[in-house]
Amino acid sequence: xxxxxxxxxxxxxxxxxxxxxxxxxxxxxxxxxxxxxxxxxxxxxxxxxxxxxxxxxxxxxxxxxxxxxxxxxxxxxxxxxxxxxxxxxxxxxxxxxxxxxxxxxxxxxxxxxxxxxxxxxxxxxxxxxxxxxxxxxxxxxxxxxxxxxxxxxxxxxxxxxxxxxxxxxxxxxxxxxxxxxxxxxxxxxxxxxxxxxxxxxxxxxxxxxxxxxxxxxxxxxxxxxxxxxxxxxxxxxxxxxxxxxxxxxxxxxxxxxxxxxxxxxxxxxxxxxxxxxxxxxxxxxxxxxxxxxxxxxxxxxxxxxxxxxxxxxxxxxxxxxxxxxxxxxxxxxxxxxxxxxxxxxxxxxxxxxxxxxxxxxxxxxxxxxxxxxxxxxxxxxxxxxxxxxxxxxxxxxxxxxxxxxxxxxxxxxxxxxxxxxx
Amino acid sequence: xxxxxxxxxxxxxxxxxxxxxxxxxxxxxxxxxxxxxxxxxxxxxxxxxxxxxxxxxxxxxxxxxxxxxxxxxxxxxxxxxxxxxxxxxxxxxxxxxxxxxxxxxxxxxxxxxxxxxxxxxxxxxxxxxxxxxxxxxxxxxxxxxxxxxxxxxxxxxxxxxxxxxxxxxxxxxxxxxxxxxxxxxxxxxxxxxxxxxxxxxxxxxxxxxxxxxxxxxxxxxxxxxxxxxxxxxxxxxxxxxxxxxxxxxxxxxxxxxxxxxxxxxxxxxxxxxxxxxxxxxxxxxxxxxxxxxxxxxxxxx
Ligand SMILES: [Zn+2]
Numbered sequence: 001x002x003x004x005x006x007x008x009x010x011x012x013x014x015x016x017x018x019x020x021x022x023x024x025x026x027x028x029x030x031x032x033x034x035x036x037x038x039x040x041x042x043x044x045x046x047x048x049x050x051x052x053x054x055x056x057x058x059x060x061x062x063x064x065x066x067x068x069x070x071x072x073x074x075x076x077x078x079x080x081x082x083x084x085x086x087x088x089x090x091x092x093x094x095x096x097x098x099x100x101x102x103x104x105x106x107x108x109x110x111x112x113x114x115x116x117x118x119x120x121x122x123x124x125x126x127x128x129x130x131x132x133x134x135x136x137x138x139x140x141x142x143x144x145x146x147x148x149x150x151x152x153x154x155x156x157x158x159x160x161x162x163x164x165x166x167x168x169x170x171x172x173x174x175x176x177x178x179x180x181x182x183x184x185x186x187x188x189x190x191x192x193x194x195x196x197x198x199x200x201x202x203x204x205x206x207x208x209x210x211x212x213x214x215x216x217x218x219x220x221x222x223x224x225x226x227x228x229x230x231x232x233x234x235x236x237x238x239x240x241x242x243x244x245x246x247x248x249x250x251x252x253x254x255x256x257x258x259x260x261x262x263x264x265x266x267x268x269x270x271x272x273x274x275x276x277x278x279x280x281x282x283x284x285x286x287x288x289x290x291x292x293x294x295x296x297x298x299x300x301x302x303x304x305x306x307x308x309x310x311x312x313x314x315x316x317x318x319x320x321x322x323x324x325x326x327x328x329x330x331x332x333x334x335x336x337x338x339x340x341x342x343x344x345x346x347x348x349x350x351x352x353x354x355x356x357x358x359x360x361x362x363x364x365x366x367x368x369x370x371x372x373x374x375x376x377x378x379x380x381x382x383x384x385x386x387x388x389x390x391x392x393x394x395x396x397x398x399x400x401x402x403x404x405x406x407x408x409x410x411x412x413x414x415x416x417x418x419x420x421x422x
Numbered sequence: 423x424x425x426x427x428x429x430x431x432x433x434x435x436x437x438x439x440x441x442x443x444x445x446x447x448x449x450x451x452x453x454x455x456x457x458x459x460x461x462x463x464x465x466x467x468x469x470x471x472x473x474x475x476x477x478x479x480x481x482x483x484x485x486x487x488x489x490x491x492x493x494x495x496x497x498x499x500x501x502x503x504x505x506x507x508x509x510x511x512x513x514x515x516x517x518x519x520x521x522x523x524x525x526x527x528x529x530x531x532x533x534x535x536x537x538x539x540x541x542x543x544x545x546x547x548x549x550x551x552x553x554x555x556x557x558x559x560x561x562x563x564x565x566x567x568x569x570x571x572x573x574x575x576x577x578x579x580x581x582x583x584x585x586x587x588x589x590x591x592x593x594x595x596x597x598x599x600x601x602x603x604x605x606x607x608x609x610x611x612x613x614x615x616x617x618x619x620x621x622x623x624x625x626x627x628x629x630x631x632x633x634x635x636x637x638x639x640x641x642x643x644x645x646x647x648x649x650x651x652x653x654x655x656x657x658x659x660x661x662x663x664x665x666x667x668x669x670x671x672x673x674x675x676x677x678x679x680x681x682x683x684x685x686x687x688x689x690x691x692x693x694x695x696x697x698x699x700x701x702x703x704x705x706x707x708x709x710x711x712x713x714x715x716x717x718x719x720x721x722x723x
């Protein structure tokens with residue numbers, strides 16, 4: 001295996017072309033001897049992307065995704081680190097399970113897999129999981145989330161927020177007031193009325209975020225809000241941030257692009273939780289991401305087996321794969337604002353997750369975690385062409401800009417010429 | 423002619439009128455001694471019922487048989503359906519059987535839409551979840567037109583649990599297409615957002631101007647979900663009793679898609695009054711469904 005590379009003529013964050021030199025896992029200031037040349041003419045170099053919200057499905061649903069296949073999909077999408085959500089089977093609510101996921105990630109070696117631990121035992125929302133044990137484990141868990149379920153009990157949420165202060169932890173909340181979303185199938189509005197699908201009202205998200213920012217403020221803890229989906233949530237976050245609450249928030253690529261009108265096909269490939277919202281919400285989310293009220297883009301990559309999607313809408317599992325299309329979608333939404341993209345998809349998520357070797361500037365001395373993007377390429381999304389084990393992309397047939405040409409993890413290519421290297 | 427009938431929105435005014443006119447011809451046929459038409463001889467109509475609805479299934483079965491079609495009943499009980507076979511696999515089976523039309527009743531909204539992407543034959547929605555029940559709307563429109571002579575300009579009040587009613591959704595769409603003015607009446611908890619029609623929370627104020635009052639079935643279980651406090655309070659505010667019926671204009675009719683909760687949304691003396699169309703709705707159901715099968719399967723009017 002070569003360990004020295006010259007990446008020739010890459011445009012770092014859109015600046016004038018320059019050569020990048022990689023040796024022994026780090027960026028260096030001059031061409032190493034015996035370096036392999038990677039032509040990067042016309043390509044933009046970004047720090048390797050970091051996903052704060054990935055469902056890798058292992059253990060439990062290896063038919064939909066494994067740590068390895070999900071890691072490969074991530075690398076193909078330009079990622080060098082992903083945070084693996086805890087709603088596996090068994091749930092990642094013990095040191096044993098998070099260490100298992102962490103080890104599988106190391107063995108795959110395609111991205112850094114940082115496990116997220118469950119907040120409550122079995123995601124049941126009743127009793128705190130052993131957060132400290134997960135923090136002290138080899139996986140060094142810092143983010144805790146019951147994602148898929150909301151930590152709805154206000155007292156439990158308060159305790160969780162307080163408890164993780166001991167190890168600078170953060171609670172990532174899936175904001176969904178469960179009583180307001182019983183049986184919910186899609187965004188509550190004109191389209192849900194027309195389709196006869198039970199509505200998921202925006203207020204069910206906004207009410208939890210409002211409560212949680214107040215709790216976080218009260219106990220002085222860090223709160224992260226997963227997949228913000230409504231214009232009203234943006235306003236709650238804006239006010240909280242203005243008061244100095246330690247809250248960060250993410251938006252998914254699909255909530256930046258797609259609307260609830262897509263449910264009219266009843267094709268569950270468009271079923272996701274939180275649901276696709278209205279054009280007005282999409283507009284507010286885009287503005288909030290640019291403004292920084294929403295800090296980052298996170299994929300909520302949620303692979304599902306064919307039988308869980310090829311069925312009636314109400315019976316389908318919610319979720320969409322997203323790792324391989326995230327950057328193209330964000331590029332289509334933000335345009336070639338490379339520094340902004342690097343901030344929202346690499347620097348800030350790395351900082352929130354405490355991943356100190358990711359999201360760094362591409363300069364000598366730093367770990368060579370980077371991705372090369374061809375901004376001029378256009379690609380029609382073909383589900384069968386995805387690297388993920390699952391096919392549930394909502395973008396089938398959509399033309400998206402940008403192609404990930406290469407990804408380097410600690411100086412070794414995980415993707416070259418658009419092909420996974422292992 | 424359209425291929426599938428998944429939603430009342432699939433019907434423009436001309437198509438809907440053609441179906442109603444054809445239903446009229448079918449009703450005339452029912453008066454004859456020989457009640458069968460050879461039109462669909464050799465064609466296969468499958469009744470695919472994932473919900474118990476003997477009334478609707480029998481209505482479709484009678485309609486198909488009067489058109490001489492072969493009818494296969496595929497019900498959720500005692501078939502592979504209840505063993506968890508997926509809708510797609512069932513669709514492939516029906517496809518292999520050469521079904522020309524599949525009449526589907528399903529508890530999940532949109533199931534007929536899904537089915538239509540997996541079979542070549544026509545799909546007719548016989549009620550899907552809380553979405554639509556377009557043939558019910560057709561038979562209701564047919565009944566109104568028979569009794570009142572027209573649909574254009576009629577004031578129709580649809581009263582009750584609009585939120586969960588597929589009958590209401592299909593009726594709003596079809597009646598609006600045909601020029602009637604629909605007002606939805608019920609407690610605010612049971613009226614959906616943006617319902618596509620006028621809304622009133624006060625039944626008494628709507629009745630004097632109504633040509634048609636359609637009472638929807640209200641399930642008492644809705645109380646548990648706090649949609650309303652009690653059956654008694656519901657009935658007092660939104661039930662159609664004899665006193666309320668007297669507020670209606672002389673010519674106005676009272677409809678109910680059945681099955682009724684007598685004493686809840688409708689008083690027995692109202693259900694059995696001469697204004698009530700409840701019995702003829704059943705007969706009209708067969709005619710309307712004959713018209714739909716006839717036209718969708720390529721019969722010429
Ligand atoms: Zn979630």
